[in-house]
Amino acid sequence: MGVFNKLVTRKFRNIAGDRYDEILKRYREFLLLPDEFVLPEIHLILIPIDRFAHEIPSELYETLEAYSGASVMLVYVSESMAFRMIEQTLGRDEAEKLKAAERELGERVLVEIASSLEDIGLRVTKRHLFGNKSDNVIKLAENFDLLVISRGYGSEITKMSPMSPLVLRIVQHVVKPTIVY
Structure with a gap:
């Protein structure tokens, strides 16, 4: 002061x-x-992604390059409520087909982004979760030094809504430093 x-x-x-x-x-x-002017040391970074937020801009890679040597957990989160609703309306077979397609998309995106992050000197752990997108991220973020999240995580963004309501909820509940890209 x-x-x-x-x-x-x-x-x-x-x-x-x-x-x-x-x-x-x-x-x-x-x-x-x-x-409070002292920058926190960043050793563990959490990057949640999903079908709406899986393209990382080159500027973010440049920013993350400053933390080379840090460990990154790259988490692809699929909303389990959607699979339950599809199972209730279309049946278990359709829900399982969708779940398999989502798992395949998640694995492909995880491998692609992990490779790019490893190229800039970060150690990457990949994980695919089925659950509540906001609750999972809020709970996981407690164990990390930095949260990096797309403004489109959880839903598509529009001109009227430039940030996903899920991201707004997450940022309000996480007390760790956060980069919203």
Whole structure:
């Protein structure tokens, strides 16, 4: 707080009396402390992907390259509720066909992205989960130093909705540093 206190005091000295002292008191929790300026060490990175968010832009690879040597868990998450609904409406055989197709897509995407991440010096672990997309990511993120998630994770994005509601929910519940691409 000392850095910002000095900055505000110097910048607004002799302007509007004690008004800025009151602002400093009210907004103290929004100002960063000097120890909060330190960048956290990143050793474990979680990257959840799905059928809506499996294209990683080259700029993100450039950013992740700064963490070479870190371990990445690349997780393809399939929504299990969709398979249950299909099983209830179309039958078990159709649900199993869809599940097999989703598993095949997931494995192909995992291999492709893992290869690109390994090329920039990251150690990659691949995993395919069937479950709740937001709950799984929130729970997994507790064990990682950084969450990297596409803004389209969980549903398609549009001009009216530039970020998936699932991503918004995840970001609100995760207390770890997060990159939304």
